[in-house]
Amino acid sequence: MLRVTGLxxxxxxxxxxxxISLEVEPGAVVAVLGRNGMGKTSLLKAVMGLLPWAxxxxxxxxxxxxxxxxxxxxxxxxxxxxxxRGIFPRATVEQNLRYGFVVAxxxxxxxxxxxxxELFPWIREHLRQxxxxxxxxxxxxxxxxxxxxxxxxxxxxxxxxxxxxPAVVEHLHAAVGRIAGSGAHxxxxxxxxxxxxxxxxxxxxxxxxGAIVVSGSSEELQREDIVSRYLAV
Amino acid sequence: MTTxxxxxxxxxxxxxxxxxxxxxFGLMRVINMxxxxxxxxxxxxxxxxxxATGNVWLGIAxxxxxxxxxxxxxxxxxxxxxxxxxxxxxxxxxxxxxxxxEGLKVVFGAGSRNLPFPFTGDLTVLGTRxxxxxxxxxxxxxxxxxxxxxxxxxxxxxWKVSAVTQxxxxxxxxxxxxxxxxxxxxxxxxxxxxxxxxxxxPLITLNPEVGLFFLARSFxxxxxxxxxxxxxxxxGAGLIGMGQAALAASFRPVIAQIVLLxxxxxxxxxxxxxxxxxxxx
Numbered sequence: 001m002l003r004v005t006g007l008x009x010x011x012x013x014x015x016x017x018x019x020i021s022l023e024v025e026p027g028a029v030v031a032v033l034g035r036n037g038m039g040k041t042s043l044l045k046a047v048m049g050l051l052p053w054a055x056x057x058x059x060x061x062x063x064x065x066x067x068x069x070x071x072x073x074x075x076x077x078x079x080x081x082x083x084x085r086g087i088f089p090r091a092t093v094e095q096n097l098r099y100g101f102v103v104a105x106x107x108x109x110x111x112x113x114x115x116x117x118e119l120f121p122w123i124r125e126h127l128r129q130x131x132x133x134x135x136x137x138x139x140x141x142x143x144x145x146x147x148x149x150x151x152x153x154x155x156x157x158x159x160x161x162x163x164x165x166p167a168v169v170e171h172l173h174a175a176v177g178r179i180a181g182s183g184a185h186x187x188x189x190x191x192x193x194x195x196x197x198x199x200x201x202x203x204x205x206x207x208x209x210g211a212i213v214v215s216g217s218s219e220e221l222q223r224e225d226i227v228s229r230y231l232a233v
Numbered sequence: 234m235t236t237x238x239x240x241x242x243x244x245x246x247x248x249x250x251x252x253x254x255x256x257x258f259g260l261m262r263v264i265n266m267x268x269x270x271x272x273x274x275x276x277x278x279x280x281x282x283x284x285a286t287g288n289v290w291l292g293i294a295x296x297x298x299x300x301x302x303x304x305x306x307x308x309x310x311x312x313x314x315x316x317x318x319x320x321x322x323x324x325x326x327x328x329x330x331x332x333x334x335e336g337l338k339v340v341f342g343a344g345s346r347n348l349p350f351p352f353t354g355d356l357t358v359l360g361t362r363x364x365x366x367x368x369x370x371x372x373x374x375x376x377x378x379x380x381x382x383x384x385x386x387x388x389x390x391x392w393k394v395s396a397v398t399q400x401x402x403x404x405x406x407x408x409x410x411x412x413x414x415x416x417x418x419x420x421x422x423x424x425x426x427x428x429x430x431x432x433x434x435p436l437i438t439l440n441p442e443v444g445l446f447f448l449a450r451s452f453x454x455x456x457x458x459x460x461x462x463x464x465x466x467x468x469g470a471g472l473i474g475m476g477q478a479a480l481a482a483s484f485r486p487v488i489a490q491i492v493l494l495x496x497x498x499x500x501x502x503x504x505x506x507x508x509x510x511x512x513x514x
Binding site: 070075082086090095099107109146 | 389
């Protein structure tokens with residue numbers, strides 16, 4: 001589904017990603033773990049073409065996308081939920097969802113897909129509300145719903161639990177679990193919340209200073225020595 | 234009554250010029266100092282068409298497209314390379330405005346000229362006889378502004394502009410070609426200013442310097458109306474246009490200018506984000 005090989009990248013004059021290679025199988029959930037500032041968000045940005053510079057190869061469904069601009073990369077089938085959610089605050093909840101049609105080349109006035117509304121039933125009652133007035137958890141779910149409108153085979157989630165209350169995190173966990181369970185979307189999940197990530201993912205990679213230092217199954221990544229060395233805060 | 238209609242005429246023209254300035258700033262954080270020259274290029278499109286064919290209408294019809302194409306080219310060749318650098322774009326567009334002004338002097342001469350009205354005649358409106366052409370101008374501006382508002386608020390294109398304005402990276406991540414949106418909006422803004430210049434041609438004593446007057450007034454409109462608000466731009470144009478006409482009817486021009494600027498400063502002091510401005514910048 002997603003195959004990244006030898007990916008380096010960063011900002012002006014500095015590299016924050018070093019020779020990263022990873023793979024996500026169709027329908028699989030793969031976690032990217034690591035402490036703050038280790039390059040997790042930059043990794044997703046590099047896949048999206050939102051870093052000032054990057055080199056290496058990025059293949060989505062067999063298409064090489066690393067030379068394309070961002071708006072064309074997503075057409076290969078990527079749904080992106082950035083850190084901070086990336087909701088358009090002045091647009092309504094409904095409008096935010098409708099932006100999801102752009103990538104599919106469909107008119108924004110198309111009928112909203114039922115599968116998305118069923119995933120988050122509360123959205124139906126809040127369609128006319130300005131998205132900026134939603135709670136953090138609601139904005140997170142809206143961002144995920146919006147990314148799913150075009151039914152992308154690959155979903156990139158950047159720290160979805162950031163800043164959310166434990167009860168909301170549980171709710172989100174169930175929702176991401178349902179998305180993963182449908183088998184229609186592979187998910188690359190960047191998280192600091194270990195239990196959240198490793199109960200959803202089957203595999204994971206650990207980033208330290210922009211490089212992958214450990215990779216393995218979720219069980220392996222929960223070993224005491226790995227957690228204390230690379231992940232414990 | 235004549236004063237009100239004069240105010241409406243000015244407001245109509247200002248709204249056409251200011252809307253481009255406002256939308257371009259909101260979308261790209263570019264203060265286009267050459268926007269007055271887009272107006273004047275519209276006027277000279279009419280001059281060129283008139284000198285070639287003797288037809289004023291032809292120039293008015295062509296102006297928005299000619300100037301829109303020029304705006305598109307400016308965005309593609311210059312603005313794009315300076316994106317995100319407010320001061321650099323300010324200086325660059327200011328330089329461009331000088332180039333355009335002096336270029337027009339080379340091509341058309343520095344002297345002033347007056348063009349005939351495409352039609353004459355008066356109409357009695359609410360007990361006042363008023364030139365038909367000015368009424369046409371007001372009606373045209375209302376129709377064009379309504380269309381522009383519809384485009385920005387109700388079409389996919391307008392929604393995409395709004396997305397790029399709110400969060401450029403996320404808009405691109407939703408599959409929106411932000412660069413194309415920039416070029417299209419810059420062309421649209423320039424085209425509207427060009428249309429304003431074209432329809433104003435018979436009403437003004439045209440020379441390459443008059444763009445500055447409309448640029449300065451448009452800045453006032455955008456600031457008073459509230460940066461980044463379409464409705465505010467329309468309201469600001471109404472206020473500045475009416476204010477200017479009312480003051481011009483009662484005072485000498487210089488005094489009227491001073492009073493208008495003082496009023497604008499008072500409004501901004503009382504409402505720093507403008508009449509319709511949003512509190513979060």
